[in-house]
Amino acid sequence: MKKLWFSILTACFLLFSFSAKAEIISHEFNGILYIDETTVEELEQLFEKYNYRYFRGKLDNAYPAIFLKKLPKDFAQIESQKYRNEVFIRILAPLALKINEELSNERHTLLRLERSLERNKTLTPEENEKLEELAVKYDYFSRNNDESRAANLINHLKVRINVIPPSILIAVAAMETNWGFSRIAQEANSLYKEKVWYTNEGLEPLENKDDGYRFKIFDNLIDSMRSYALTFNSNISYQNVWDTRVEAAARQDKLIGESIAYSLAHASNLPNFVGILDYTTAFYDLFSIDIGHLQRIK
Numbered sequence: 140m141k142k143l144w145f146s147i148l149t150a151c152f153l154l155f156s157f158s159a160k161a162e163i164i165s166h167e168f169n170g171i172l173y174i175d176e177t178t179v180e181e182l183e184q185l186f187e188k189y190n191y192r193y194f195r196g197k198l199d200n201a202y203p204a205i206f207l208k209k210l211p212k213d214f215a216q217i218e219s220q221k222y223r224n225e226v227f228i229r230i231l232a233p234l235a236l237k238i239n240e241e242l243s244n245e246r247h248t249l250l251r252l253e254r255s256l257e258r259n260k261t262l263t264p265e266e267n268e269k270l271e272e273l274a275v276k277y278d279y280f281s282r283n284n285d286e287s288r289a290a291n292l293i294n295h296l297k298v299r300i301n302v303i304p305p306s307i308l309i310a311v312a313a314m315e316t317n318w319g320f321s322r323i324a325q326e327a328n329s330l331y332k333e334k335v336w337y338t339n340e341g342l343e344p345l346e347n348k349d350d351g352y353r354f355k356i357f358d359n360l361i362d363s364m365r366s367y368a369l370t371f372n373s374n375i376s377y378q379n380v381w382d383t384r385v386e387a388a389a390r391q392d393k394l395i396g397e398s399i400a401y402s403l404a405h406a407s408n409l410p411n412f413v414g415i416l417d418y419t420t421a422f423y424d425l426f427s428i429d430i431g432h433l434q435r436i437k
Contacts, residue, residue: 170435171204171237179211179226186229189436193225200431202232208359209328210319220318227319228423231312231330234361235305236433238368242302249273249300253293262289273300278373298381299372301388306396306425307403308364310416314409328357331367376405395429396420 166173177185186192189203207230217223252270256262262270267289274281274292277299283291312330316323323329327342334352335341341353357363371377380402387398400417409415420426 167436170437171206172436174205174207176209177207177211178213179217182207182211182226182230191229193229200427201434202236202428202431203434204233204237204436206233206237206359206361210324210360215320215325223320224313224318224423227313228309228425230319230360231309231364232305232428232431233433234364235308235428236431237361238308238364239302239305240433241365242300242368242372245273246297246300246302249293249296252289253297256289256293261286270296276369276373278375298385301372301381301384302394303368303371304394304396304399304426305428305431306420307400307416308368309425309428310396310419310423311367311403311407312364313419314412314415315407323354326356327354328360328363329354330360330363333363333366333370380406393430395426397426 172185174182174185185205186203189205191203191205210230211226214223214226217226248269252262252266255266270289270292273296277296279292279295279299281288281291281295313319315321315332316330319325322345323332323342329342333355335355336352338353341355343353344350355363355366357366371380380399383399383402384394388394390398397417397420400420401413403416404413406412
């Protein structure tokens with residue numbers, strides 16, 4: 140009888156463990172854990188499992204690939220602002236590093252096309268198609284249709300397609316959403332207050348309802364960050380930032396947020412945006428994430 144009860148209890152424990160895991164982890168793919176819904180407590184347990192703690196000046200610079208679809212459902216109920224900010228940083232750090240992996244891959248593709256052009260003096264139809272796709276994606280238009288078109292596109296796209304320091308992506312999101320406490324972050328997975336105009340789609344603002352805009356709704360947090368990164372690298376209003384990034388990259392191997400923060404003066408309507416951005420990145424040591432890497436889950 141004792142063995143029977145032990146077997147039943149063991150089965151119940153395993154079932155509970157499986158159910159708890161299934162509740163917070165949607166699926167795993169290529170070493171990334173995708174989480175649909177969780178609470179702060181469950182998230183902390185998962186972070187603990189992968190030794191993902193928050194501390195300034197992180198030494199190993201490895202951030203486990205845990206991707207939340209949205210903020211924890213009880214995130215706004217965290218009473219300690221300090222703790223809420225730290226959880227917010229830990230949620231966004233892996234996403235920011237993944238965005239930079241994607242940007243690095245696109246830049247490598249562009250540089251490969253450049254090498255092919257230098258070597259063969261022309262691009263294959265497939266290479267030309269890829270180059271034109273990048274030009275459309277990053278909103279660069281050229282009327283040049285002669286043999287110098289490919290070189291022209293590559294030279295301009297090299298300025299646009301580049302990494303964005305994770306410290307900038309995280310700090311701007313923190314400022315735009317009040318560290319994830321805002322309604323648009325909670326209800327629209329929006330980290331940067333992106334708007335859609337003259338449509339019924341999107342999250343209606345509580346104020347200025349007649350101004351013709353709504354807040355864009357994203358399926359998940361990383362899509363919001365990905366959309367902002369594309370705007371950052373394609374909107375001509377960021378030209379000053381691109382130029383500063385080129386200069387900074389020429390002076391050092393690794394681009395960090397401190398190098399380009401002050402060129403973001405016109406990136407937001409928030410008062411004293413650059414000063415608060417600089418303070419946020421420094422106070423929370425977000426620069427350590429800039430030199431970090433995404434660690435796949437094994």
